[in-house]
Each structure stands twice: as structure tokens, then as C-alpha cells.
Amino acid sequence: MPPVFRHDRDAGADELAWLAFLYAAGELDGAAAADFERRLDADQSAREAVAEAVLLVAAAATAGAPAVAARRRSRAAVAATLTLAAAAGLAALFAATGWLASPKNPRGVPGAAAESVALAWSGLRDDQDGVAPPRDDLVAWLDEAPDAVPSEPTGDDDAPPPWLLEAARLRETPAPDGRGS
């Protein structure tokens, strides 16, 4: 078959598939739906196109089921990242305000910052049952739903503990000597 004819046939099939999808999705208005139903009454290829549209949606819905689980993992990953960031912020706050070598802590605690981060990470790992979420999943999730990151503790199991969020907020507050970040 000459390519030009095949192109026409493909274009016709694409157009029919699109119409069938819109019909199955309930996106055709009354007149367009009535037109398409007249075609369905007479055209077996149109009926099969509707069946294919539903098959496609069924496959996408089925393929999406694990993605929902992945999203749940990604939500946990976001919370984990917030926890880690908050821990790092806390450590930075301590360092910035001189707490690590204050009179109350004359020798300083060289490993304290790393330790707090390590503790946070350890808790994180426990929460995740040792499964670290792939970074790409996290980035994709953030990219997909940037407004889904809770700005306040939600009581959700995935949310970081309030004290860490508070610590993160403190990091935003200038220290008394103006060295806050």
C-alpha cells in the first residue's frame, strides 16, 4: 500500500480512536455523542474502537495501581527528606548559635551534628523498613504534585515529628547575634 494511503488510514484510525475515547469518557456533548452513537449503530470499527478505548483505560488503571503504592512510598520519602533536612537544620542551628562550644558545653560536641542527622536517618530507615525510596520517584512525585508536600504536621504517619519541623523553622529565624541563615 502506498505510504500516503496508509497515512490516511492511520489518520482515520487515530481520529476514530480519539472520538471513541471521548465518548467512553463522557466528554462528548449531546449532539456529538448522538452523532457518534449513530455511527456506533452502523459501524463495527467504531464499536471496536470504544472497546479498545476502555481496554486502554483498564490497562492504564491497572498499571497505575502499583504507582499508587509507589506514591505512598514517595510520600514517606518526602517526609523522610523533610526529617533529614530538619535534622540538618537543627545541627546547623546549633553550630550557628555556638551551642556546640558554649560554656555549658565547653568541650563542644564535635559529633553532635552528625549524630543528630544519623539518628534521624536511623529512625527514617526504621520507618521505611530498610527500603530507601528511589530518588527519581521522589523527584517525579514532587514534580507531579508540588503542592502535596504538607507545610504543617498533619498527624499522618508519614509526617516528620513536630519538633523537627520546629527546628527547621528556627533555622529560618535570625539568631540573636544576627548569624541565622
Place this chain on the structure above:
Amino acid sequence: MVDANDRTGQGGRHVEPAAGPVSVSDPAEARAYVLAAYEEHGPELRRFVLGVVRDPDAAGDVMQAALSKALELGHTARPETFKGWLFRVAFHEALAARRRHQAGAAAVRRLADLGLAATSGAARPDEGLIRVETVEAVRRALGDLPDEQRRVVVARVYGDQTFAQIANDAGLPLGTVLTRMRLALKKLRHALRPAAGDGD
């Protein structure tokens, strides 16, 4: 009610749709032919019916009614046009069922629910099957879509959003959203091709 699990009408003996005309002189043979053809086209037919009624319960009723009609009148159809005849019978039953069910407005709203209904709740187990290869192919194709197209697919299929709502939320012209969905649909359909034949 017709027993949809009795696919042969001949004590479980599987009968392939005949290549020649349906015998009208032998009712048992005609019944066996119709049941075999129904078995062959049932999964695709159910997806078609779901696309028309958008209601799994109504789809089940339509499938039963279509099978009853097929057993009653299917012998009058020629084998080469039996599939079209069966789909047309089901279509008319679907339109009638939709009119009856619309008063209750119980149809699925999310497209994903419609899709999942196509994989479950079938009168026969094999009516709802979707091949693993098909799901995997679509999953890969979804992953390969450009972000802007995938977002429209996700919002339309998994969210309870129309294209107009998606466009409004994204601050995009409706035409842009439709074009993205159409391009995505084309790619997903192509992904479906090598794995086509689900239960058909």
C-alpha cells in the same frame, strides 16, 4: 436467566464458531455456535458495553440480555457478520439500559474506575482479563510520555476531572489539554498494538 457459564450448551464440549452458515435446522448446533462466538467476543463486547453505559452493574445486565438475544436470534446472523450483529444487539440493549439507569445516576465517574470495572465484576472470569503484557506495555508507554502529556493522562484517568477542569486548573487553553491527551492516547494505543488481543 441464561447461564453464561454454559458456553457450549452441549455438556461442556467446546465448539469453535463455524466457518460456514449457522445451521438453523439443528437448534443444538446453532446454540453451540452462538455460545462459542459469544465466548470468543465476550471480553471485547463487555468493554464496548462498559464504554456505552459507563456503569458496571448495567454492563452486566446488558451482557445477559445480549446473550439471551443471541441465543434466541443468533442463528439468523451469518457467521461472517455475527460479531457485528452481536455488538449491535448489545449496543441497543446498552442504550436501553443507560436510559433506565440514568435516573439513578450511579455510573462511575473516574475513568480509572471504569477501567478497573473492565478488569473485574465480569459474569465470567475471562471476560475481565487483561494480559500482563498489555499492562506492562501501557505502563512503559506512560513512563515514556512527556511530562505534560502524562500529567493530563493522570488527571483525566485517575482524577475525577474533566478536560475542562484540567485546563482550568493548569491555566491552559482547553485545546492544549485535548491535544496533549490525544497525543498521549496515540502513543498508548501504539503500545497496545503488540500486546493486542486481550481476551478477544
